[in-house]
Amino acid sequence: MITRVKICGLTRPEDINAAVSLGADAVGLVFYQPSQRSVTLERAHALARRVPAFVSLTGLFVNPEPEEVERVLQTVPLDLLQFHGDETPEFCASFGRRWIKAIRVKEAGQVEQAFMDYSDASGLLVDAWDPDRYGGTGRSFNWSLIPAERPMPLILAGGLSSANVAGAIEQVRPWAVDVSGGVESGKGVKDASKLSEFFKEVRRVCKTD
């Protein structure tokens, strides 16, 4: 089984290059100003130029105004929108782009409900619950709350690193893993050797399948 890899919260061209050359399937840019990983439109435009064909450029939003998403789309050629807030399925679908819904998991039944509520999504990203933060917390959660039966691709996020990603893949069997803090040396600054170790672990566990 292959597990795809998305590297999130990129802010520097050299980190995009490193992620892409290691084989990232997707890279994520944060368009949520309170985040220390957020990028300006100008920076996002420059970063987007580093992303080659067949690597999905993803834009992260948290409860944005529609105009904000439209403004980003006019400047940055996003392949996927990723919504981390309380957006409705209608809102997520209203931009004519493929989209992913992120949810913060804290109790049983929540993932099953989200599969039903967001049935038109291109994937469901499951992340750790935090009462104050919408994502990028660096924390993991109880993976046994994720059902085995999935009507759409499941993307596992939250506190992943080279230390736990192999076990996560073996236990959860996700379509993709998504990592930010676990491959950083500082907020928004990816670490080349942590990135390399992360990919090595994903490849190792996928090869033994």
Ligand SMILES: O=C(O)c1ccccc1NCC(=O)[C@H](O)[C@H](O)COP(=O)(O)O
């Ligand atoms: O990165 C942020 O600061 C952020 C802020 C608000 C919403 C989402 C955010 N990031 C999303 C991600 O980076 C990942 O999809 C995911 O949350 C995993 O992050 P981490 O636990 O650091 O690996």
